[in-house]
Amino acid sequence: MRLKDKVAIVTGAGSGFGEAMAKLFASEGAKVVVSDINGAAAASVTKDITEAGGVAISSECDVTSADDIEAMARQALDNFQKIDILVNNAGMPQRNCSMFDVDVDTFEKIFDVNVKSIFLTTKGIVPHMLENGGSVVNIASTAALSPRPGLTWYNASKGAVVTMSKSMAVELAPKQVRVNSLCPVFAHTPMAVEFMGGVDTQEIRDKFVATIPLGRENTPRDLAHAALWLASDDASFITGVALEVDGGRCV
DSSP states (O other), X not given: OTTTTOEEEETTTTSHHHHHXXXXXXXXXXXXXXXXXXXXXXXXXXXXXXXXXXXXXXXXXXXXXXHHHHHHHHHHHHHHSOOOEEEEOOOOOOOSOOGGGOOHHHHHHHHIIIIIHHHHHHHHTGGGGTTTOEEEEEEOXXXXXXXXXXXXXXXXXXXXHHHHHHHXXXXXXXXXXXEEEEEEOOBOSTTHHHHTTTOOOHHHHHHHHTTSTTOSOBOHHHXXXXXXXXXXXXXXXXXXXXXXXXXXXXX
16 A cells, blocks of 8 residues: 555545545545535545545635634644645636636635645645655646646646745755645546536537547546655655646647
């Protein structure tokens, strides 16, 4: 088991990428804090994990709230005594539209959820990892590396995640805390319809798949396996990397 005796916090773990990561981590021996703003969704994923023989607790957490993050960290420490892995997965999409049609409230929400949340978890959770080292995995996007029109402010938020991750990696390296980002291409998670402008058709999907050299859609499990590698000791000499999980789309 690649994460035996490790304690992992996964935000946005009530569905999509986060759910897949939480379940895979648990199957590899991690004790998982399943965090989501939707408490019922977090509890459902936790139930799935425990019924499969894994160890997990759920935490209802708004990642834009410093108080919620502090409470989540305390919950992890009270139950498992340490934190080894932090996956900052919670995110907010942008409806595909002209950059001029996004209002200030939406812009601020995108940056609060996608960027400020990492600032808050870094301050509220990472200090508990400094004594023994650990791994932080920040979920960015291929949007940070190969931006598409209609998603300008989302693209910018994910670009910030990549840069933050690299800077964190340099600063935390002396404490043996590795920080990497994952850049997944579009996948059919609950956020997918927003990226497509509110319309999901097979024709739109087929056109997008045609831009991926490996010729298929990304899946939550694809990202989960990449996150597992970065979180595990198999990647003990890897830090500051922005790993594309995109079937070759950014080549």
